[in-house]
Amino acid sequence: MTDAAEHQAIGAARAAPILSARNLGKSFGALRAMSEVTLDLAPGEAVGIVGPNGAGKSTLLAALAGSFLPSEGTITFDGRDITRAGAAEVCHLGIAKTHQIPKPFDGLTVFENVRVAAAFGGGGDHAADEVAYDALKLCRMLPLANQRAERLGLLDRKRLEVARALATGPRVILLDEVGGGLTDAEAEELVEIIRAIRARGTAIIWIEHIVHVLLQVAERLICMDAGRVIADGDPEAVMKDPQVMEAYLGHSVE
Numbered sequence: 001m002t003d004a005a006e007h008q009a010i011g012a013a014r015a016a017p018i019l020s021a022r023n024l025g026k027s028f029g030a031l032r033a034m035s036e037v038t039l040d041l042a043p044g045e046a047v048g049i050v051g052p053n054g055a056g057k058s059t060l061l062a063a064l065a066g067s068f069l070p071s072e073g074t075i076t077f078d079g080r081d082i083t084r085a086g087a088a089e090v091c092h093l094g095i096a097k098t099h100q101i102p103k104p105f106d107g108l109t110v111f112e113n114v115r116v117a118a119a120f121g122g123g124g125d126h127a128a129d130e131v132a133y134d135a136l137k138l139c140r141m142l143p144l145a146n147q148r149a150e151r152l153g154l155l156d157r158k159r160l161e162v163a164r165a166l167a168t169g170p171r172v173i174l175l176d177e178v179g180g181g182l183t184d185a186e187a188e189e190l191v192e193i194i195r196a197i198r199a200r201g202t203a204i205i206w207i208e209h210i211v212h213v214l215l216q217v218a219e220r221l222i223c224m225d226a227g228r229v230i231a232d233g234d235p236e237a238v239m240k241d242p243q244v245m246e247a248y249l250g251h252s253v254e
């Protein structure tokens with residue numbers, strides 16, 4: 001890590017959290033998907049989440065985004081209890097999430113897709129146009145602005161998913177496996193975009209299986225297993241943690 005990045009990381013760690021979860025739990029019927037998850041995210045901080053399949057990572061992100069009510073625990077955003085706020089209110093407040101499987105509006109162009117998100121995020125027609133343009137520029141999608149969303153390849157669908165989240169004007173962006181299924185070169189492109197989002201001061205929580213890709217952005221790593229956080233901190237220390245290594249037995253950690 002460079003001195004500047006280290007400085008930024010230390011500063012972020014000391015700041016009052018923008019997003020906090022306390023003892024979050026979620027059951028789906030008899031299935032316990034998440035238990036006693038507690039975490040803090042500082043403004044501008046970038047945190048990676050790893051863990052084996054079924055560890056509860058997407059469940060945590062969905063709870064933070066207001067996609068469903070947690071079975072237990074509380075979520076606080078910028079000092080305000082948002083535990084019972086729905087996804088629309090959470091998004092308006094400033095938390096945006098990308099979906100593991102991109103969900104663009106087919107039949108609309110790339111620009112129209114992002115403009116819908118910008119209009120939802122607030123502001124009038126003119127502001128929505130500018131915000132959509134800005135999000136597409138950052139995501140390097142301006143040349144595709146007039147392309148129909150359903151004609152996009154995987155990388156472009158992922159970039160569109162990020163652009164739509166960005167256009168809502170988030171202070172926290174939650175990324176659920178945006179790198180999944182991409183080639184190394186495509187993942188590098190995505191990393192550049194996510195770094196640019198981070199450089200604007202947006203805090204990030206990013207779930208990704210490919211750790212070396214994740215660590216190009218995240219300065220802190222959380223590992224989940226069986227619905228619980230089993231390690232949280234410096235990425236190198238987390239990956240060497242005996243519990244984390246045990247959780248990954250039989251899985252590849254790249």
Ligand SMILES: Nc1ncnc2c1ncn2[C@@H]1O[C@H](COP(=O)(O)OP(=O)(O)OP(=O)(O)O)[C@@H](O)[C@H]1O
Nearest residue numbers: 028031032033051052053054055056057058059060
């Ligand atoms: N809507 C749901 N209804 C029932 N069970 C669910 C639901 N969502 C998730 N689960 C279950 O909760 C557990 C945790 O799933 P989750 O998707 O959060 O794990 P994950 O760590 O994100 O896994 P992956 O890396 O495979 O995406 C799994 O057993 C999953 O089948």
